[in-house]
Amino acid sequence: MTFLEQIKSDFNLYTAQASDDNFARLRKNAFAAYEQLGIPTTQLEEWKYSNLRSVQQGNFTTSCVSKLDANALIKAGILNKIVANKLVFVNGCLFPELSVWLETDERIKVCSLAQARKEHSAIFDAHFGKYIDFSKEGLLALNTALMSDGAFVFVPEGASLTHPLMITNITDANEHSVFQQPRNLIIIEKNASATIIENYMAVGSFASFTNVVNEIFVAENASLEHYKVQRAAGDTFHTNYTQLHQLANTNINQVTLTLDGQWVRNNLHFYMNGENCNSLLYGLYIPDGKQFVDNHSRVDHAMPHCFSDEKYKGILKDDAVAVFNGKIVVHEDAQKTNAYQRNQNILLSNTATINTKPQLEIFADDVKCTHGATIGQLDEEPMFYLRSRGISEQEARRLLLNAFADDIAEKIKIPELVAILESEIERKL
Amino acid sequence: MISIKNLQASIEGKAILNGINLDIKPGEVHAIMGPNGAGKSTLSSVLAGRADYEVTGGEVDFLGKDLLELSPEDRAREGLFLAFQYPVEIPGVSSTNFLKTAINEKRKYLGQEPMEATDFLKFMRSKMEEMEMDKSLTSRSLNEGFSGGEKKRNEVFQMAMLEPKFCIMDETDSGLDIDALRLVSAGVNKLRNSERSFLVITHYQRLLDYIVPDFVHVLYKGRIVKSGDASLAKELEVKGYDWIKQEVEAAV
Numbered sequence: 219m220t221f222l223e224q225i226k227s228d229f230n231l232y233t234a235q236a237s238d239d240n241f242a243r244l245r246k247n248a249f250a251a252y253e254q255l256g257i258p259t260t261q262l263e264e265w266k267y268s269n270l271r272s273v274q275q276g277n278f279t280t281s282c283v284s285k286l287d288a289n290a291l292i293k294a295g296i297l298n299k300i301v302a303n304k305l306v307f308v309n310g311c312l313f314p315e316l317s318v319w320l321e322t323d324e325r326i327k328v329c330s331l332a333q334a335r336k337e338h339s340a341i342f343d344a345h346f347g348k349y350i351d352f353s354k355e356g357l358l359a360l361n362t363a364l365m366s367d368g369a370f371v372f373v374p375e376g377a378s379l380t381h382p383l384m385i386t387n388i389t390d391a392n393e394h395s396v397f398q399q400p401r402n403l404i405i406i407e408k409n410a411s412a413t414i415i416e417n418y419m420a421v422g423s424f425a426s427f428t429n430v431v432n433e434i435f436v437a438e439n440a441s442l443e444h445y446k447v448q449r450a451a452g453d454t455f456h457t458n459y460t461q462l463h464q465l466a467n468t469n470i471n472q473v474t475l476t477l478d479g480q481w482v483r484n485n486l487h488f489y490m491n492g493e494n495c496n497s498l499l500y501g502l503y504i505p506d507g508k509q510f511v512d513n514h515s516r517v518d519h520a521m522p523h524c525f526s527d528e529k530y531k532g533i534l535k536d537d538a539v540a541v542f543n544g545k546i547v548v549h550e551d552a553q554k555t556n557a558y559q560r561n562q563n564i565l566l567s568n569t570a571t572i573n574t575k576p577q578l579e580i581f582a583d584d585v586k587c588t589h590g591a592t593i594g595q596l597d598e599e600p601m602f603y604l605r606s607r608g609i610s611e612q613e614a615r616r617l618l619l620n621a622f623a624d625d626i627a628e629k630i631k632i633p634e635l636v637a638i639l640e641s642e643i644e645r646k647l
Numbered sequence: 648m649i650s651i652k653n654l655q656a657s658i659e660g661k662a663i664l665n666g667i668n669l670d671i672k673p674g675e676v677h678a679i680m681g682p683n684g685a686g687k688s689t690l691s692s693v694l695a696g697r698a699d700y701e702v703t704g705g706e707v708d709f710l711g712k713d714l715l716e717l718s719p720e721d722r723a724r725e726g727l728f729l730a731f732q733y734p735v736e737i738p739g740v741s742s743t744n745f746l747k748t749a750i751n752e753k754r755k756y757l758g759q760e761p762m763e764a765t766d767f768l769k770f771m772r773s774k775m776e777e778m779e780m781d782k783s784l785t786s787r788s789l790n791e792g793f794s795g796g797e798k799k800r801n802e803v804f805q806m807a808m809l810e811p812k813f814c815i816m817d818e819t820d821s822g823l824d825i826d827a828l829r830l831v832s833a834g835v836n837k838l839r840n841s842e843r844s845f846l847v848i849t850h851y852q853r854l855l856d857y858i859v860p861d862f863v864h865v866l867y868k869g870r871i872v873k874s875g876d877a878s879l880a881k882e883l884e885v886k887g888y889d890w891i892k893q894e895v896e897a898a899v
């Protein structure tokens with residue numbers, strides 16, 4: 219069976235046993251949309267550089283069978299050093315033995331999405347599928363139609379997670395190729411706050427395709443720290459849609475770190491649907507070898523008096539290819555918007571490639587917006603300065619690249635995560 | 648200390664140094680003066696090992712080693728120090744981390760054990776006191792947002808930390824007001840001793856009021872055309888460079 223036939227057959231299997239409720243109807247609609255749209259191709263402007271054709275040649279298993287035990291998973295490095303609440307998914311299914319729960323506030327609900335649909339159906343129905351629009355995105359539609367499990371997070375009004383919540387997804391491609399579609403739903407109610415880490419790992423030498431969708435809703439006066447750590451090494455394809463819908467007076471700090479992964483496409487979309495929002499989007503990608511990393515982002519300033527700051531930085535080695543496409547849309551009503559966007563890249567080889575496209579679309583007339591992109595090599599002047607003090611060329615390069623990454627690292631408020639990032643930079647360079 | 652023989656260098660095919668001869672003994676302070684474009688900064692760059700310049704002839708012996716064969720970092724480890732005319736701002740690299748790395752790389756080169764963190768901090772504190780450095784300078788990123796004077800003082804502070812044998816000061820006075828000039832010079836004078844040599848490159852005489860040289864050389868068209876003692880600098884202050892240019896042209 220080809221990949222596309224497999225999808226068709228999986229969906230037929232699902233409809234044969236699904237009951238006729240809202241959820242099933244949504245998934246059927248989504249599948250219809252997927253059949254119309256298909257898997258994105260490079261014919262689409264937004265997918266010009268991101269070719270998913272080779273993944274469709276693969277022969278994937280969608281079941282979450284894995285022979286890994288808890289010890290093997292811990293060995294795989296699921297960020298054990300961070301003291302956090304933990305949910306671990308293997309090939310898309312919850313691995314309950316590794317769950318950690320440190321919170322005492324019983325009003326906070328964190329569980330698998332499948333469980334939430336049964337036990338917290340009112341909250342689930344009120345939010346699920348409400349913030350994304352799958353009618354234009356084949357992969358969003360596909361995830362909605364055929365999702366694996368994922369995390370459900372509900373932080374009610376006035377509550378806070380006292381420790382971060384780490385959602386780890388491990389791809390086990392030891393036995394066969396894996397296709398999984400994690401789906402997370404995160405709801406931060408009024409005056410609530412949370413720190414959430416999405417952590418992606420992979421083991422095994424078979425191929426994998428991971429198509430993630432995150433829906434995140436942040437209500438009035440709430441705040442969210444959201445980190446994405448992509449370390450799924452090997453023959454991995456990873457697409458990630460993260461939709462953040464924020465209401466008035468909310469603060470969101472989002473940091474995406476793309477370290478490993480053969481082929482990564484991130485789609486990050488902020489929709490600021492209230493006044494006085496702060497949205498911070500930061501990213502660092504360090505591809506080497508033949509890695510491909512594409513960061514597409516869109517920030518919708520739909521209401522007045524909001525602030526957004528976006529900075530993505532890349533260090534590219536070898537034959538790596540990266541894409542940055544950032545779009546800020548300031549709607550007609552969004553007066554007094556402040557929006558900033560920068561993309562900065564250092565190319566360490568003659569064969570690395572960066573395609574960058576910072577975009578602004580402004581329909582309001584009283585706004586402050588800047589955007590820009592830079593591409594360069596390590597500057598010779600600082601290199602010479604450091605070497606003239608007795609520092610070797612290699613050490614000087616290390617110092618300068620760490621310094622380049624530093625203003626992204628300083629946006630990370632979890633010291634253990636910063637330490638991991640530093641050691642990853644070390645390893646990569 | 649250092650012996651420069653018939654040094655010639657060019658940049659992008661254009662000859663800048665046309666045979667420099669200079670001998671500096673331990674403890675001596677030599678000043679190089681000259682009009683703009685004479686090759687003063689080229690000389691300091693070539694000695695420090697900047698890659699933009701091509702050495703086309705001559706030799707430089709530094710403490711028994713062929714200086715021109717050494718990488719910039721090895722020159723520094725052997726005891727050469729260049730105080731930059733325009734010290735580079737390096738955001739994200741803390742001054743402390745930078746100095747610790749530099750000192751330990753030098754120690755490694757010399758076959759010594761790295762300095763322990765606590766010993767290093769103690770050493771740095773004592774040097775800061777000695778050089779009257781503001782504590783905040785070392786907690787900030789290297790030279791980032793420093794004023795012109797702070798940058799030059801930081802160069803001298805680095806000199807104190809790295810304890811070089813031979814220091815080149817490249818137009819250290821440029822962009823400094825008189826107070827900053829005094830502070831920087833006072834720092835340099837503290838570091839003068841019977842072992843350490845200096846090559847002070849400057850366009851103006853005023854720096855040499857504070858750092859009094861043993862010898863003054865005038866560089867013109869890539870050659871040393873006149874040498875004397877500190878009084879030569881005073882003479883240049885009064886008469887400018889034109890009379891030297893005329894002397895040289897007349898001799899041709």
